[in-house]
Amino acid sequence: xxxxxxKDIIIGQNITFSYKDRIILDNQSFSFKxxxxxxxxxxxxxxxxxxxxxxxxxxxxxxxxxxVDSESDPTKxxxxxxxxxxxxxxxxxxxxxxxxLGKEIKKERMDEIIKATRLDLWTxxxxxxxxxxxxxxxxxxxxxxxxxxxxxRAIAKDADIxxxxxxTSSLDKDTIKDVMEAxxxxxxxxxxxxxxxxxxxxxxxxxxxxxxxxxxxx
Amino acid sequence: MNKEVIKMLKVCxxxxxxxxxxxxRFPFDILNSVIKANLMQCFIHMIRQNQKENLWFNVVLxxxxxxxxxxxxxxIWSTIAVKTTVLLQTKLRKKIYEKILDLSxxxxxxxxxxxxxxxxxxxxxxxCAYLTSPLNYMHMxxxxxxxxxxxxxxxxxxxxxxxxxxxxxxxxxxxxxxxISRKITFFKERAKKSLVKYTDWIEVSLKEKxxxxxxxxxxxxxxxxxxxxxxxxxxxxxxxxRMCICNALYAFSGMLGYLLLLFRGSDIIEEDKxxxxxxxxxxxxxxxxxRSVNCIYSSVNNMNASIVGVRRINEIIGGENNG
Numbered sequence: 067x068x069x070x071x072x073k074d075i076i077i078g079q080n081i082t083f084s085y086k087d088r089i090i091l092d093n094q095s096f097s098f099k100x101x102x103x104x105x106x107x108x109x110x111x112x113x114x115x116x117x118x119x120x121x122x123x124x125x126x127x128x129x130x131x132x133x134v135d136s137e138s139d140p141t142k143x144x145x146x147x148x149x150x151x152x153x154x155x156x157x158x159x160x161x162x163x164x165x166x167l168g169k170e171i172k173k174e175r176m177d178e179i180i181k182a183t184r185l186d187l188w189t190x191x192x193x194x195x196x197x198x199x200x201x202x203x204x205x206x207x208x209x210x211x212x213x214x215x216x217x218x219r220a221i222a223k224d225a226d227i228x229x230x231x232x233x234t235s236s237l238d239k240d241t242i243k244d245v246m247e248a249x250x251x252x253x254x255x256x257x258x259x260x261x262x263x264x265x266x267x268x269x270x271x272x273x274x275x276x277x278x279x280x281x282x283x284x
Numbered sequence: 285m286n287k288e289v290i291k292m293l294k295v296c297x298x299x300x301x302x303x304x305x306x307x308x309r310f311p312f313d314i315l316n317s318v319i320k321a322n323l324m325q326c327f328i329h330m331i332r333q334n335q336k337e338n339l340w341f342n343v344v345l346x347x348x349x350x351x352x353x354x355x356x357x358x359x360i361w362s363t364i365a366v367k368t369t370v371l372l373q374t375k376l377r378k379k380i381y382e383k384i385l386d387l388s389x390x391x392x393x394x395x396x397x398x399x400x401x402x403x404x405x406x407x408x409x410x411x412c413a414y415l416t417s418p419l420n421y422m423h424m425x426x427x428x429x430x431x432x433x434x435x436x437x438x439x440x441x442x443x444x445x446x447x448x449x450x451x452x453x454x455x456x457x458x459x460x461x462x463x464i465s466r467k468i469t470f471f472k473e474r475a476k477k478s479l480v481k482y483t484d485w486i487e488v489s490l491k492e493k494x495x496x497x498x499x500x501x502x503x504x505x506x507x508x509x510x511x512x513x514x515x516x517x518x519x520x521x522x523x524x525x526r527m528c529i530c531n532a533l534y535a536f537s538g539m540l541g542y543l544l545l546l547f548r549g550s551d552i553i554e555e556d557k558x559x560x561x562x563x564x565x566x567x568x569x570x571x572x573x574x575r576s577v578n579c580i581y582s583s584v585n586n587m588n589a590s591i592v593g594v595r596r597i598n599e600i601i602g603g604e605n606n607g
Contacts, residue, residue, distance in 0.1 A: 124494045144498050155492045157505075158484050168504030223499060 081130035092280030398483030410593025424583035452541030
């Protein structure tokens with residue numbers, strides 16, 4: 067972590083948060099520093115994924131304040147983060163459109179993203195390359211291909227904060243290795259909050275926190 | 285009957301019930317035509333001969349016969365029709381659902397979720413509409429029988445007036461069926477494809493709400509939904525416009541035939557070959573032929589639109605035959 071960047075980028079103060087009649091956080095305070103890589107673990111159903119949605123501004127706390135990169139307005143928070151979930155969102159579009167999602171991305175930048183996520187190993191074999199229409203066949207993509215598209219989308223957004231929600235949990239061992247390589251490009255020099263059951267994926271992370279019983283603790 | 289429809293009815297095992305429904309509907313239209321034509325002739329006769337007491341008797345008789353006929357149609361036949369429709373809908377949905385459950389994940393992924401939703405809802409509705417809704421297959425067959433029987437009666441009454449009437453109808457009928465309405469199926473197929481894509485995008489917008497917010501892509505997805513929605517509207521409008529042209533041509537041909545019939549009819553009355561009551565009876569039967577041809581026009585158009593659903597259902601449940 068760079069010392070110059072040693073400031074808190076996410077600050078939660080006295081946050082109480084329930085979801086579907088279950089208390090996820092009960093008057094908890096926490097802070098994550100810029101460039102810090104945080105692993106979040108916990109039992110199934112402890113609210114790890116819901117916690118990520120809270121950080122992303124998709125859900126609001128019942129009480130307390132949450133600030134993400136000095137913003138507390140959920141719409142502005144969303145602009146500061148990228149998210150990769152367990153199930154990659156693949157739409158009936160071309161690979162390029164699935165990455166750009168309607169935004170203008172220059173060819174050089176797109177080529178960089180495709181190489182960084184190693185999507186080129188696959189797209190180079192396709193007659194229409196990254197302009198291949200996934201359409202109704204989107205479900206036929208392998209988990210690794212779909213997840214690499216999701217990571218490419220996150221890289222394209224170039225947000226400072228990356229939220230990862232078990233992005234490799236549905237993949238086999240060989241594919242996990244490939245996807246982790248792509249993830250490393252995404253999280254390099256970014257603030258990362260990574261929810262996972264697979265603690266071995268959190269090697270080298272600055273802190274590992276646990277969620278459970280309404281608390282978040284080291 | 286269309287091969288695709290027979291196949292679907294056999295697979296669902298409801299073709300006997302459908303046949304009974306069809307046979308039970310036949311007497312209604314032709315009896316209605318005969319009652320109307322004969323009573324109109326009687327009324328004119330009685331008015332001309334000043335037989336007011338008989339006129340009242342005939343009014344009551346006409347009312348009673350019509351009430352019995354419509355009572356039969358609205359109670360007995362309608363009950364059977366509703367039961368057959370519900371049974372057909374249930375069986376079709378069950379067959380499609382069973383087929384979906386039998387598919388391997390790979391086969392399942394060959395179609396989008398929008399395809400399956402459209403098959404279970406819109407396609408089933410289309411197939412049932414083809415068979416049982418007004419102005420579809422059922423009415424076309426009944427109208428055809430009515431047309432043939434009305435034509436036989438007209439030929440028996442006066443061949444010349446029949447030829448005048450039919451010559452004004454048939455060219456327009458063939459123009460409509462062979463040229464104008466032909467593309468309706470094509471437009472409806474394109475509308476159906478857009479409906480599948482529309483359903484897919486709706487699913488994306490609901491399922492991926494969180495990620496769409498994070499990537500600021502809600503507007504992008506709404507544009508896709510709007511585009512498909514407009515495509516559905518555009519293709520349906522094209523089909524609708526064709527139907528409007530067909531209806532306009534039908535109205536024109538009907539009016540032309542009526543005028544020619546009256547011109548020639550007045551000559552025939554002058555020649556003492558018939559009287560006003562006879563001409564009225566003739567125009568009643570002619571109205572029935574026009575109504576039947578119009579019903580066939582509209583039914584063919586609607587069937588062209590609905591057959592898309594039947595084809596898609598057969599593609600899904602095809603291969604089975606337990607009829």
